Amino acid sequence: MGRIRFCDSCGARLPRSASARRRYCDDVCRAQAYRERKRADRAWGLGLMLGEAEWVGDEGMIRLLTCPECGHILFAGATRRSDLIYCSGRCRSRVWRRRAARRARERA
Template structure:
């Protein structure tokens, strides 16, 4: 018998790569419904990202640090800043300039 022949009947989950149970249905592709849902969400995000990249309208740039992201995929579609850190930094900068103006 050739090496690895005992593995010929083993199938792997298309989502996580784990081995499917021996009693799984012959047409089973995923090890669980959670794994199937996780894989579907992963593919959905990828399709959404590709569509946004191809259309060119999905790009957003953080005014504080210059970081760019795909709006509606990586972050909310109406997000202005890339992170809470940049939001805080911008708020502090606005607060300081306002305080200097009022003196």
């Protein structure tokens, strides 16, 4: 009896008095664990979609699911329309910089 258990989310030790079914220290940890699981599900779903698109050669879908700059799979954490195209701000600004450099060259 009284086996020491730890929170599934943050790893903190659960009080000895915690019921056997309890897995998290509190609701915050439970919500955090839920969010992480959701994210993992989405990543898995996206990977599946991309695999399917590649299998049937659906270029439009592949473009939608991957970053045109680095080819990484895109996670829809985007808040703005322009965020949807690239996987990260880093890729987006890299493209912008390249575009600006090209424009500068064309003007010269």
